[in-house]
Amino acid sequence: MFTILDKRKLSAEVFRMEILAxxxxxxxxxxxxxxxxxxxxxxxRIPLTIADADPEKGSVTIVFQAVGEATHSLGMLEPGDSIExxxxxxxxxxxxxxxxxxxxxxxxxxxxxxxxxxxALKQAGNDVRIIIGARNKDLVILEEEMQAIASELTIxxxxxxxxRKALVTEPLKELCETWKPDLVVAIGPPIMMKFCTATTRPxxxxxxxxxxxIMIDGTGMCGGCRVSINGKTKFVCVDGPEFDAxxxxxxxxxxxxxxxxxxxxEAHHRCHIGLQxxxxxx
Amino acid sequence: MSHPNREQLDAxxxxxxxxxxxxxxxxxxxxxxxxxxxxxxxxxxxxxxMSEVATGYTDAQVVVESLRCLQCANAPCVKGCPVRxxxxxxxxxxxxxxxxxxxxxxxxxxMLPAICGRVCPQEAQCQLTCTVGKSLKSIDKAVNIGRIExxxxxxxxxxxxxxxxxxxxxxxxxxxxxxSGPASMTAAADLRRAxxxxxxxxxxxxAGGVLVYxxxxxRLPKSIVxxxxxxxxxxxxxxxxxxxxxxxxxxxxxxEREGFDALFLGTGAGLPKFLNVEGENLIGVFSANEYLxxxxxxxxxxxxKAGTPLYGSHKVAVFxxxxxxxxxxxxxxRLGAEEVTIVYRRTGEEMPAxxxxxxxxxxxxxxxxxxxxxxxxxxxxxxxxSNVELITCELGEPDASGRRSPIEIPGxxxxxxxxxVIVAIGNxxxxxxxxxxxxxxxxxRGNIIVDEETCATSMKGVYAGGDIVLGAATVILAxxxxxxxxKAMNAFLADGGATA
Numbered sequence: 001m002f003t004i005l006d007k008r009k010l011s012a013e014v015f016r017m018e019i020l021a022x023x024x025x026x027x028x029x030x031x032x033x034x035x036x037x038x039x040x041x042x043x044x045r046i047p048l049t050i051a052d053a054d055p056e057k058g059s060v061t062i063v064f065q066a067v068g069e070a071t072h073s074l075g076m077l078e079p080g081d082s083i084e085x086x087x088x089x090x091x092x093x094x095x096x097x098x099x100x101x102x103x104x105x106x107x108x109x110x111x112x113x114x115x116x117x118x119x120a121l122k123q124a125g126n127d128v129r130i131i132i133g134a135r136n137k138d139l140v141i142l143e144e145e146m147q148a149i150a151s152e153l154t155i156x157x158x159x160x161x162x163x164r165k166a167l168v169t170e171p172l173k174e175l176c177e178t179w180k181p182d183l184v185v186a187i188g189p190p191i192m193m194k195f196c197t198a199t200t201r202p203x204x205x206x207x208x209x210x211x212x213x214i215m216i217d218g219t220g221m222c223g224g225c226r227v228s229i230n231g232k233t234k235f236v237c238v239d240g241p242e243f244d245a246x247x248x249x250x251x252x253x254x255x256x257x258x259x260x261x262x263x264x265x266e267a268h269h270r271c272h273i274g275l276q277x278x279x280x281x282x
Numbered sequence: 283m284s285h286p287n288r289e290q291l292d293a294x295x296x297x298x299x300x301x302x303x304x305x306x307x308x309x310x311x312x313x314x315x316x317x318x319x320x321x322x323x324x325x326x327x328x329x330x331x332m333s334e335v336a337t338g339y340t341d342a343q344v345v346v347e348s349l350r351c352l353q354c355a356n357a358p359c360v361k362g363c364p365v366r367x368x369x370x371x372x373x374x375x376x377x378x379x380x381x382x383x384x385x386x387x388x389x390x391x392x393m394l395p396a397i398c399g400r401v402c403p404q405e406a407q408c409q410l411t412c413t414v415g416k417s418l419k420s421i422d423k424a425v426n427i428g429r430i431e432x433x434x435x436x437x438x439x440x441x442x443x444x445x446x447x448x449x450x451x452x453x454x455x456x457x458x459x460x461x462s463g464p465a466s467m468t469a470a471a472d473l474r475r476a477x478x479x480x481x482x483x484x485x486x487x488x489a490g491g492v493l494v495y496x497x498x499x500x501r502l503p504k505s506i507v508x509x510x511x512x513x514x515x516x517x518x519x520x521x522x523x524x525x526x527x528x529x530x531x532x533x534x535x536x537x538e539r540e541g542f543d544a545l546f547l548g549t550g551a552g553l554p555k556f557l558n559v560e561g562e563n564l565i566g567v568f569s570a571n572e573y574l575x576x577x578x579x580x581x582x583x584x585x586x587k588a589g590t591p592l593y594g595s596h597k598v599a600v601f602x603x604x605x606x607x608x609x610x611x612x613x614x615x616r617l618g619a620e621e622v623t624i625v626y627r628r629t630g631e632e633m634p635a636x637x638x639x640x641x642x643x644x645x646x647x648x649x650x651x652x653x654x655x656x657x658x659x660x661x662x663x664x665x666x667x668s669n670v671e672l673i674t675c676e677l678g679e680p681d682a683s684g685r686r687s688p689i690e691i692p693g694x695x696x697x698x699x700x701x702x703v704i705v706a707i708g709n710x711x712x713x714x715x716x717x718x719x720x721x722x723x724x725x726x727r728g729n730i731i732v733d734e735e736t737c738a739t740s741m742k743g744v745y746a747g748g749d750i751v752l753g754a755a756t757v758i759l760a761x762x763x764x765x766x767x768x769k770a771m772n773a774f775l776a777d778g779g780a781t782a
Contacts, residue, residue, distance in 0.1 A: 027530060216572060256665075
C-alpha cells in the first residue's frame with residue numbers, strides 16, 4: 001500500500017498527489033513514469049509520469065487530470081488514504097546534457113512531467129525557455145515553479161482568458177525563428193506534440209517528445225504501447241517514453257489511442273452516473 | 283455426437299469398477315479396462331462462461347483409470363517426467379483410494395500437482411512413454427496420468443488435507459526470488475523449507491506470473507494458483523508486489539545494499555514477438571499477451587465490473603499454433619467473437635499445442651486454417667483491421683526444429699476478412715535484468731546462461747530458471763529448474779557462500 005501524503009487541486013479537474021513510495025523515489029530520474037492501480041481487482045492500471053520526487057522523504061508526486069473512471073476514483077482519495085498499487089520507476093530517463101538553448105513546451109497536464117525535465121536541463125547549464133499551454137486560465141498549472149526555472153515563460157490559452165490567446169505552436173515558431181534553440185522538448189496532448197513537431201521540423205531543431213500510450217503492465221510484456229519510430233516498432237514502456245519527435249508516426253499513434261474510444265465513452269458515462277457527476281462538468 | 287455428461291461417465295465407471303475392482307488383475311485384464319474420458323462442460327454452454335472446461339474425474343473414474351496402470355518395473359513414464367515423479371507408486375495409492383498417500387508421493391518431487399495435472403503436456407511426457415498406450419497402439423489410450431494427478435491434488439485441497447511442510451530453523455540468510463511464476467514458486471518453497479528468509483518480487487499487482495496473467499480461468503482456475511501462493515505465505519515466504527527488479531532496484535542493489543545472500547531469477551519470457559508484416563500497428567492487432575492479460579489479470583471479461591476495456595471483435599484471426607494461440611482463440615469465443623480462426627503456417631501434425639487444447643478449441647467452434655501465412659494486415663479508413671492478406675504454403679524439408687518448414691506458394695495470395703488479429707507466435711526474453719546487471723551472461727537470444735546442474739549464473743550467488751533460461755517452455759520444466767536451483771542455492775548458502 002502506498003500512502004497519500006498530500007493532495008492539492010491544481011484546477012477544476014487536475015490533482016497533484018504526493019505518495020509515499022521510497023523505492024521509487026530513490027531510483028526515479030526525470031522523464032520516468034509509474035503505473036497505478038487502485039480500487040480492487042477489477043480496476044484499470046494507469047500510467048502517469050512522475051512530476052517530482054523527494055528521496056529523503058521517500059515520496060513521489062504525480063499530477064493527473066480526472067478524465068476516466070480510474071483517474072476519477074483516484075481523485076476521490078484524500079491524504080492518509082492509500083493507493084493499492086504503484087509500480088515504478090518505469091521507462092528510460094530523459095537524456096540530460098548541456099545543449100545550449102532549450103525550449104520546453106508543456107500542454108495541459110503535461111506541464112507537470114515537464115517540470116523535472118526543465119529543472120534538470122537548467123541544472124545542466126542550459127538556457128531554458130518555457131511555453132505553457134492550456135484550454136483556459138483555470139487549467140494553467142505550475143506557473144510559479146516554471147517561472148523559477150525559465151529565462152522566459154510564455155503562457156498561452158485557447159480562449160485568451162490568460163496570457164496569449166494562441167496555441168503553443170505560435171510562440172514556438174517565433175522562438176525557432178528568432179532565438180534558434182538547440183533542442184525542443186514537448187510534452188502534452190498527442191495532437192499538440194504532433195503540431196509542435198510540424199513546427200520545429202522546417203527549422204531542423206532536434207525535438208524530443210514524451211509519449212503516453214495505451215499500456216497495461218509497463219514492463220514490455222503486453223506490447224499494447226507500441227509505436228512506429230522510423231518505421232520500426234518500439235514499445236513506449238521500455239524503449240520510451242521519450243522519442244525523437246521527427247521519427248514518430250504521429251497518425252498511427254493518434255489512431256491507436258482511439259482503440260477503445262467506443263468502450264471508453266460508455267465507461268465514462270457509466271462512471272459519471274456512479275459518481276453522480278453531470279455530463280460536461282468534468 | 284452428443285456430449286457425455288459427468289453423471290453418464292460416472293455411471294459407466296461404476297459398472298467398470300464393479301467388474302474390475304477389489305481383486306487382483308492380470309495384465310490382459312488391465313489392458314481391457316477402457317480409458318476414462320474427462321468430464322467436461324458442454325461446449326455450447328462453456329463458450330458462454332469462463333469456468334473450468336474440464337471438471338475432473340469422479341471417485342469411481344479415478345480408481346478405474348488407476349487400475350489400468352500396469353505398474354511396470356522399469357516405469358518408462360517416470361523417465362518421461364521432467365521432475366521424475368514416482369508415477370506408478372502414486373497411481374497404486376490412488377487405485378486403493380488412498381488419495382492422501384497418493385498426493386504425498388507426488389509432492390516428494392513436484393510442488394504444484396493441481397497446476398501440473400491441468401497444464402502439463404502429458405501426452406508428450408509421461409503418457410508418451412506409457413506401456414499401456416504402446417500396447418494398445420494409441421497415445422490416447424495411455425493411462426491418463428495427469429488426470430489422476432489432478433484428482434488427488436484437488437482431493438487434498440477439498441478435504442483440507444494439505445500439510446504445511448516443516449521449516450528448518452532460521453539460518454539467518456536472506457534470499458530473493460525474482461518473479462512469482464511456477465519456477466519462482468517452487469524455488470521459494472524449497473528455499474524457505476531450508477530455513478532461509480525468502481522474499482519474492484513481483485512486478486505486477488498480483489502474484490502468480492503466467493499462471494495468472496496468461497493461462498485463462500477456463501483452463502486453470504485462479505483460485506488454484508492462489509491456494510499455492512497462500513501456502514507459500516503460510517510458510518513465511520514474503521511477497522513484494524509492484525517491484526520490478528531492474529527498475530525499482532537492480533540485482534546488484536539487492537545483493538550489495540539490501541543484504542540478500544542469494545537471488546533466484548525466474549522472470550519468465552516476457553517480450554511478445556510480432557509478425558513483422560505491414561499493418562501490424564493497426565487498431566485491432568494485439569499480442570496474445572495483451573489480449574489474455576486484459577481478460578485474465580485485469581478481468582476485463584466481466585464487462586460490468588472491469589475498468590479495463592476489451593476490443594469488440596467479430597471475426598478474429600489468431601496467428602500461431604501453440605497453447606497460447608488456443609488460449610487466445612478460446613478466450614475470443616467466450617468474449618463474444620462469432621468467428622475465430624487459428625491461422626497456422628504448417629499443418630495440424632506440426633502444431634505444438636496440446637491435442638486436448640486443440641480438441642477443446644474445435645468443440646468450441648474455433649476454425650483452423652492450416653498452411654497459410656500472413657503477408658499484410660489491411661485497415662479501414664479509421665485504421666481498424668478489415669482484412670488480412672494470406673499466402674498458401676506447402677511443407678518442405680524439415681528445419682532446425684525438426685518440423686517440416688512451410689514454403690510459400692507464389693501466386694496464392696488472397697485477402698481474408700478479419701476485424702481482429704491476435705499474434706501468438708511466442709515470446710523473447712525481456713532484456714531489462716540483463717541490461718541493468720553488469721556481469722550477468724546471456725546468450726544470443728537473451729536467455730540467461732546457467733550451469734545445467736546447478737542453475738548458477740555467471741554472477742556469484744545469483745541463480746536463474748524457467749523461461750528466462752529455457753525460452754518459452756512449460757510449467758513443469760520451469761518448476762524443475764526452480765527446484766534444481768533451490769537445491770544448489772541451499773548448498774551454496776550452507777557453505778557460507780564459499781562455492782558459487
